[in-house]
Amino acid sequence: MIDGLFIISLGIFVLGIFLPLAGAWQDRRIFRAGSHLCTIAGSVLLGAISLFLLLTGNDVTWTAYQPVAGLSLSFTIDRLSAFFLLLISVVSACVALYAAEYNEHLEGGLRRNLLSACTNLFILSMVLVVASANTFSFLVFWELMAGCSFLLVMYDYSRAATRKAGLFYFVMTQLSTLFVLLGIVLLFSQTGSFAMAPTGVSPVSAIAFVALLIGFSIKAGIIPFHKWLPYAHPASPTPISALMSGVMLKIAVYGLLRFLLDVFSPDLWWGILILVMGTATAVLGIIYALKEYDIKAMLAYSSIENTGIIFMGIGLYVIFSSYHLPDLALISLLSALFHALNHALFKSLLFLTAGSVVHATHTRDIERMGGLIHRMPTTAGLFFVGALAIAALPPLNGFASEVLLFISFFSSIAVADPLFKVLLFLCLGLFALTSALSAACFVKAFGSVFLALPRSPESGRSEEVPFLMLLGPALLASACVLLGLFAAQIFHLTGFAVPMPDLFLVGLLLLAMLVLTFAALFFTASRDVRVTGTWGCGTLSQQPAMEYSGHGFSEPIDIIFSTVYRTKMKNERTFFDQKNCIFAEGRAGIQLIKVFEEYLYLPVARASYAAAETVSRFQSGCLDTYLLYVFCAVIAVIVFLGWLA
């Protein structure tokens, strides 16, 4: 019965793909609305199914297509898949609500029909990746997901920046597929089947693991493979950014977890590798996010940070498993999974509300925003909830998952190896730094975007967005609040015993204190209120230029972490006299270095370019030469076969 429902939900998504295509010659809203309605209906059904499977622990299997024995497109939904399906469906439904209104305001006429269709295909491919029962179908749908997301990033292809971002993304995502393919082929050579079944411990499986880890890291945006995120997210339409950041990154996390749990028997050093990668990513990601002034690029870097945190959880899981500490391993794994869900919720919330802001102000530069809390109060409130959640403040969901990670770090007391404890404590320190910096980052974001005076005329003229663009984020925001308040109860209900503080109680206490303080002051204190200008040391009128800007806000952190940013300051002066008193001319400048691009990506790109140049000499375009190549090749094959025989 459940598998029937699962197929029906897939069918609804397929309908959502073909509906706008059928109306492709008509630029009418009804087709796109129908397509989004399909997304919502399919997601709701899928969400219900996965919730049922998650609570009951049943499995669903379905073989769609089997050309030869041992090679099939077949699907299984177990508890892990069901969890990720739930994540996909919740975010997709809310994003579709938002997109139904947002896409109508996009330029591009008929291309918007394609956008709706392709979004459905993208969601469907993600669903099928997660549901895949074997590595073959995993790979097929992984590549479908990569292709769709590339097309979606390229939506606004007439702009040069978008084309650059799209190509960058395409290269990175194909590289990711290549590594995943390598890993899967190595596994196949080991076991002779595409099944997701345990392999033994061997050097080949270790190489396969490293290949898969790199493949998934590229997709998840782990530093140093992260560079596509801050390019692709600002370039793509907002619902796509939200889906890519909220959901697609989690598919990579799912892939890593699936292979770690079902296929490999992890070694200790695998865990250390994942933990160190995760820690570095988390710290560097948030440090780079603080420097960004493009709001979507900032959110992209913050996604990198959060993926790092998820990887830390997975790393701790592997470490504790190999030390035979199942309870701690479970807490770490749950923290990674819960953080994946929470990040999906609050990051898509933040992307959607940021998209509304960009829609209203026509700029992505936070230095040109400001004062929007008065003009877009609901959007501001929703963004605020997202900011509280991502800054890991109680009693919201971001805190709920980070506290689990803290608890598993604090419990590393149980690990016997002393040197190892020291490593864990260092990672803990960096994790705390990450968490505090992300609070600073979102104070800066909310403060620059919504508070004080508008810093540009567009910002002063902005208006609140339509209802549907508020409804989608509002659902996500309420999910953030509920998952935070009832986190302990949810774990209890799903049968996991975790030492989690009861955030509902804390929420109640906070509310009680608020109400009591308010009541006490209402009856004892003066109720006189006067509204007047901000105190400005005697200046007559306050100008936006007097405010603290976003750059100014993060300046102390820029200076403290200047070695990380590798900022170069140049100050060249020439003088007329020998004692350097009379100034002739000079130049000063601050050069921001994109460290990873300049020291990693460009050298690799140049090397592969040079290699291609060398090879291209063989391509003379002359038929005789090509005949010679063919002749040589045939001779070589004959000699080789003869030698083999």
Next chain:
Amino acid sequence: MNLAFGLYLVLNTAAVLLIAPLFVSIIKKVKAWAQGRSGPSVFQTYLTLAKLLKKETVYSSHSSWVMRLTPYVSIAAVLVAALFVPLVFVPEPVGGIGNIILLLYLLALARFFMALAGLDAGSSFGGMGSSREMSISAIIEPTTIIVFAALVFVFKSLNVFDMFAASAAAGAPATPTLILLGISLFIILVVETSRIPVDNPETHLELTMIHEGMILEQSGKNLALMELSAAVKLTLLMALLINLIVPFGLTTTLAIGTIAVATVLFVLKATVLAGIIGLFESSMAKMRFFRLPSLFAMAFFFSTLIIIIEVFA
């Protein structure tokens, strides 16, 4: 939730609210003595708060609900955090109240709102305060968490209540590790409550102001709430230090006699600690802002060292 815990919730909150302003005044008094002045009375902070409550509240015309909500959230978060650090009576923990990570993040919640309120009016003083406060709180965070991890390590519990109970059962004298941790906790206390050498709570000069800059636009009853929440935060951090290092008198039984003795002892110990803070502040000048990271790095290495010693011991 049992009766003892309910009683604890009410009494602890009332006690904190009652005595918190006293310690702020004592520090001021000690600093005044150190400078050769007679200083304000030790009850001055109570009078100031009472005066502020009677004044009208002035809002900037550019400010929003963030400004109006912040004082209430700030005091609520700090008061809930104060429940996590029992002053004189340690009940059985209920529902994760007392979790040391939650304690830290409740303080972060108050700080988050305060920093946003600093930006709300569009004044550059407020912005400067928020920016510096968030930067300082970010770079002190690794030290704080390492010290807390060391506490968890020593007491084998995540809960402050359990730590206090264990510490009270062991009684004074504290172990050498705890004394070392106490030094780290003292540095955290100085940083978190915006005191010299990190910040100067006395002045409103733009060169020194961090915390004061952030709350510059607050007035009337809102300012009173902000001042009170700063005082409560000071008291709870002092209580954390006192009840871990010199726990004598701290009780786990609900009896009027022992609690009365414990209260008197706590006020005495806290007065001494406030005096030490005042002398510490008087003995040095405020540091330049960008010299602070090296101070914090020192605190971080110091506390990591303690952990390493503890781990290998």
